[in-house]
Amino acid sequence: MDPLSIVVCVKQVPDSWAEKSLRKDDYRLDRDAADAVLNELDEYAVEEALRIKESRAGETTVTVLSMGPERTAETLRKALSMGADAAVHLVDPALEGTDAVGTSYALSQALGTLPYDLVILGSESTDARMSVLPAMLAERLGNAQLTFARKVTLDGTTVTTERLTPDGYATVRAELPAVISVVEKINEPRYPSFKGIMAAKKKPFTTLTLADVGADPAQLGLSGAGTQVLEAQPRAAKAAGEITADDGTGGTRLAAFLAAHSFA
Amino acid sequence: MSHVLVLVDHRDGVVSKGTLELLTKARELGEAAAVFCGPGIDTAREALSEYGAATVYVASDPVVEAHPVGPTVAVLADLVAQHGPVAVLVVATAEGREVAGRLAVRLGSGVITDAVGLAADLVCDQQVFGGSTLVRSKVSRGTPVIAVRPNSWPAEPSPGTPTEVAVDVVPGAADMLATVVDRVRESGGDRPDLADATIVVSGGRGLGGPDGFTLIEGLADRLGAAVGASRAATDAGWYPHANQVGQTGRTVSPQLYLAIGISGAIQHRAGMQTSKLVVAVNKDREAPIFELADFGVVGDLFDVVPQLVAELDKRSG
Numbered sequence: 014m015d016p017l018s019i020v021v022c023v024k025q026v027p028d029s030w031a032e033k034s035l036r037k038d039d040y041r042l043d044r045d046a047a048d049a050v051l052n053e054l055d056e057y058a059v060e061e062a063l064r065i066k067e068s069r070a071g072e073t074t075v076t077v078l079s080m081g082p083e084r085t086a087e088t089l090r091k092a093l094s095m096g097a098d099a100a101v102h103l104v105d106p107a108l109e110g111t112d113a114v115g116t117s118y119a120l121s122q123a124l125g126t127l128p129y130d131l132v133i134l135g136s137e138s139t140d141a142r143m144s145v146l147p148a149m150l151a152e153r154l155g156n157a158q159l160t161f162a163r164k165v166t167l168d169g170t171t172v173t174t175e176r177l178t179p180d181g182y183a184t185v186r187a188e189l190p191a192v193i194s195v196v197e198k199i200n201e202p203r204y205p206s207f208k209g210i211m212a213a214k215k216k217p218f219t220t221l222t223l224a225d226v227g228a229d230p231a232q233l234g235l236s237g238a239g240t241q242v243l244e245a246q247p248r249a250a251k252a253a254g255e256i257t258a259d260d261g262t263g264g265t266r267l268a269a270f271l272a273a274h275s276f277a
Numbered sequence: 278m279s280h281v282l283v284l285v286d287h288r289d290g291v292v293s294k295g296t297l298e299l300l301t302k303a304r305e306l307g308e309a310a311a312v313f314c315g316p317g318i319d320t321a322r323e324a325l326s327e328y329g330a331a332t333v334y335v336a337s338d339p340v341v342e343a344h345p346v347g348p349t350v351a352v353l354a355d356l357v358a359q360h361g362p363v364a365v366l367v368v369a370t371a372e373g374r375e376v377a378g379r380l381a382v383r384l385g386s387g388v389i390t391d392a393v394g395l396a397a398d399l400v401c402d403q404q405v406f407g408g409s410t411l412v413r414s415k416v417s418r419g420t421p422v423i424a425v426r427p428n429s430w431p432a433e434p435s436p437g438t439p440t441e442v443a444v445d446v447v448p449g450a451a452d453m454l455a456t457v458v459d460r461v462r463e464s465g466g467d468r469p470d471l472a473d474a475t476i477v478v479s480g481g482r483g484l485g486g487p488d489g490f491t492l493i494e495g496l497a498d499r500l501g502a503a504v505g506a507s508r509a510a511t512d513a514g515w516y517p518h519a520n521q522v523g524q525t526g527r528t529v530s531p532q533l534y535l536a537i538g539i540s541g542a543i544q545h546r547a548g549m550q551t552s553k554l555v556v557a558v559n560k561d562r563e564a565p566i567f568e569l570a571d572f573g574v575v576g577d578l579f580d581v582v583p584q585l586v587a588e589l590d591k592r593s594g
């Protein structure tokens with residue numbers, strides 16, 4: 014079987030979100046890593062890559078790629094400890110303030126320096142919540158877009174996915190190379206094992222700058238952004254709701270509430 | 278007057294409410310030009326006229342259906358090149374956002390996803406960080422591409438007689454690399470679509486099994502609501518995955534959201550926290566959903582919901 018190269022794009026996000034939502038890992042080697050974590054859905058992307066690797070006979074390499082500040086290296090190490098083979102970190106002061114269009118440009122340039130047959134992403138990052146990067150990346154790379162996948166099957170060089178649609182799913186198929194994004198239904202990510210954490214320290218870790226990937230800094234950073242934030246304000250806190258214990262009339266009172274708001 | 282392109286979101290020609298809201302806004306910003314891709318224009322024509330599209334561009338080539346996203350982006354990019362519109366507006370569904378993102382890259386524009394307000398100068402309102410922060414932003418490069426959440430403002434009819442223009446679809450090779458081999462419907466029926474619905478009733482693990490959803494559907498039908506579900510409920514196979522509300526499910530922004538037997542995990546809230554009014558029924562007073570609720574009943578849903586339905590029946594006489 015032919016060798017296969019998979020690149021998984023992962024993002025580091027603030028933990029405040031993951032903290033409350035994920036009562037799992039005590040995997041916290043570094044205090045510094047406590048408030049920045051691997052984007053939850055990207056764990057599913059890494060897991061899917063590892064499963065593809067484990068299920069095929071041919072040689073398969075899984076490389077994790079992330080763009081972000083210095084500390085992003087922690088997130089890449091976590092992906093390595095899950096079982097990825099190599100990590101690539103794109104880091105450059107000129108990247109600060111880059112928007113989604115710019116991120117897709119920088120990542121596509123980085124991918125241009127790597128061999129790949131499959132690029133796998135999470136379908137959404139918990140901080141940006143745009144869900145557009147995978148599609149933009151497919152556009153930039155000129156590769157097939159297989160996004161919002163709840164199932165991925167690779168058969169030789171043909172990849173088939175179940176794409177979520179508003180009323181069910183569509184089976185979507187393409188030849189490699191392809192860009193895939195995954196939703197959480199696809200698998201259950203593994204925890205890094207102690208062995209995995211130790212092994213991660215010895216795995217290839219490459220740091221790249223914008224110059225290394227031939228990216229034009231003018232298209233990046235705040236000045237290169239195609240959107241501009243004019244104002245950001247905390248929203249007026251919502252008045253506390255009326256929470257009542259059911260004393261046997263809860264349903265009736267709820268109906269009255271709905272009627273008072275013209276819903277019944 | 279300048280064109281404002283509105284990509285029509287539809288299912289076999291049944292036009293979504295979000296699209297009608299965009300046509301309403303487009304008329305304020307310039308001249309509304311609807312872009313209809315795929316099959317079903319005969320069904321769609323009436324709604325597009327009713328809501329004041331001055332022009333309807335029709336791309337009915339089956340290639341649009343055969344490949345997700347790419348060919349639609351090609352149609353829009355061609356129309357932008359020909360007509361230089363003020364802006365391109367799409368409904369912020371999962372696919373709508375992808376179209377917006379790819380179009381922005383192709384045009385060299387900036388893109389805003391999930392706008393909940395849009396002013397005459399194209400400044401967008403967005404709610405970020407779980408709705409806690411209001412951001413005003415604008416596209417500063419190229420033709421603005423803006424994806425707007427449904428239910429952001431009301432749709433107002435303004436009947437007219439649009440000019441219909443057939444357009445050729447000329448996708449690039451890269452637009453056709455991914456092919457749809459099959460489409461499977463797992464949900465739907467007569468209830469309103471989640472994205473558009475004015476009212477959404479969602480059920481979670483508290484329902485205890487698929488039968489519990491009969492209760493939810495009964496309530497939803499009383500209210501003319503769409504039915505949603507938490508991940509716990511879809512994972513358990515109690516309700517179709519397509520109805521999952523949340524981070525990895527559908528994002529809804531209805532006037533009224535009822536969470537029944539749902540704890541309100543952050544990933545669930547991500548999909549519903551811009552709802553105008555939130556009602557929760559949960560037996561656990563500590564459930565985080567109550568932090569968000571305008572009205573909450575701490576109690577057993579199997580007592581509260583049947584009583585609610587009975588009372589609604591009584592009220593409607």
Ligand SMILES: Cc1cc2nc3c(=O)[nH]c(=O)nc-3n(C[C@H](O)[C@H](O)[C@H](O)COP(=O)(O)OP(=O)(O)OC[C@H]3O[C@@H](n4cnc5c(N)ncnc54)[C@H](O)[C@@H]3O)c2cc1C
Nearest residue numbers: 481482483507508509523524525526538539540545560578
């Ligand atoms: C990457 C990722 C993505 C995710 N995406 C989503 C998503 O898109 N959408 C989503 O919903 N979740 C998502 N989740 C899962 C989320 O974290 C929660 O696990 C899930 O929302 C819980 O569903 P639930 O509230 O129905 O169940 P639970 O948390 O188990 O809550 C059930 C609630 O029902 C109440 N209850 C039980 N019996 C009764 C009764 N008889 N009467 C009244 N109340 C009762 C209980 O008090 C409890 O509060 C995601 C998780 C991850 C890791």
Ligand SMILES: Nc1ncnc2c1ncn2[C@@H]1O[C@H](COP(=O)(O)O)[C@@H](O)[C@H]1O
Nearest residue numbers: 022080134135137138141143144145146
């Ligand atoms: N800075 C980044 N570096 C690498 N991958 C990223 C980055 N930002 C986003 N991604 C990937 O794109 C996906 C979708 O992100 P988003 O479009 O921001 O919601 C994430 O799940 C990641 O897989």
